[in-house]
Amino acid sequence: MLTLDSVKGWYGRTQALFGVDLHVAPGKTVALVGTNGAGKTTTLRAILGAVRTEGSVRVDGEEISAKPTHRRVNDHRIAIVHEGRGLLSQLTVLENLVVGANRAERARIGEVLELFPVLRDRTHQKVSLLSGGQQQMVALGRALLRDPKYLLLDEPGLGLAPVVIDEIYTYIAELCSRGMGVLLVEQSVTRAASVADELVLLRVGAVDRVVDTRDRERVDQLVADAFGVHHS
Numbered sequence: 318m319l320t321l322d323s324v325k326g327w328y329g330r331t332q333a334l335f336g337v338d339l340h341v342a343p344g345k346t347v348a349l350v351g352t353n354g355a356g357k358t359t360t361l362r363a364i365l366g367a368v369r370t371e372g373s374v375r376v377d378g379e380e381i382s383a384k385p386t387h388r389r390v391n392d393h394r395i396a397i398v399h400e401g402r403g404l405l406s407q408l409t410v411l412e413n414l415v416v417g418a419n420r421a422e423r424a425r426i427g428e429v430l431e432l433f434p435v436l437r438d439r440t441h442q443k444v445s446l447l448s449g450g451q452q453q454m455v456a457l458g459r460a461l462l463r464d465p466k467y468l469l470l471d472e473p474g475l476g477l478a479p480v481v482i483d484e485i486y487t488y489i490a491e492l493c494s495r496g497m498g499v500l501l502v503e504q505s506v507t508r509a510a511s512v513a514d515e516l517v518l519l520r521v522g523a524v525d526r527v528v529d530t531r532d533r534e535r536v537d538q539l540v541a542d543a544f545g546v547h548h549s
């Protein structure tokens with residue numbers, strides 16, 4: 318279980334998180350939703366130790382909040398796909414996967430390419446020549462080389478066509494079914510409700526409520542309260 322208890326976070330002197338509690342169980346997908354500036358990305362950064370925090374971050378019962386980022390990701394098998402993907406566009410698919418990968422990670426490249434057949438035929442193509450969806454798959458593949466137990470995704474569908482977003486989320490569901498815990502930031506609550514087990518609504522850097530997505534009534538209520546629109 319990935320657990321945050323009363324996590325506060327700061328950028329310099331500016332406080333962005335005011336006490337976030339959340340849980341991500343292995344095999345579950347939790348979506349962080351909320352309006353712009355609510356603290357979704359900052360919550361992911363707090364888990365990685367990329368902002369100054371107070372409060373508790375635990376992975377499988379172990380407190381990690383005093384650890385530097387590299388220890389959190391390496392010792393506790395947390396991986397992240399940042400918004401914007403962070404790929405090296407002039408390098409090939411394979412080069413992007415290999416850059417920075419250790420021996421064990423390189424040994425998993427074949428396995429990762431199995432998961433994304435569309436990339437298997439394009440390993441020597443420059444990333445800049447791929448579609449947005451294919452680029453997102455490379456970014457996901459890079460994260461998967463780490464064999465994460467918990468995967469953090471910041472807006473994986475950003476800038477992609479709805480049909481491509483569906484495809485990306487199909488992969489994510491597959492990873493979840495293999496036991497990975499997924500924490501994702503998603504702008505579209507409708508989309509989040511269709512892919513996640515739980516929605517965590519953030520409002521001004523704190524959790525407003527947690528909603529089980531099987532409870533359609535509460536999902537609709539969340540959309541209406543948080544975004545001032547009715548969910549169809």
Ligand SMILES: Nc1ncnc2c1ncn2[C@@H]1O[C@H](COP(=O)(O)OP(=O)(O)OP(=O)(O)O)[C@@H](O)[C@H]1O
Binds near residue numbers: 351
């Ligand atoms: N690098 C930064 N320096 C200072 N303040 C920041 C920085 N990044 C974010 N903030 C502030 O922290 C707060 C939370 O921002 P965050 O990016 O986590 O929100 P978000 O919910 O992810 O929003 P969005 O949906 O727009 O990406 C906002 O008030 C934002 O202005």
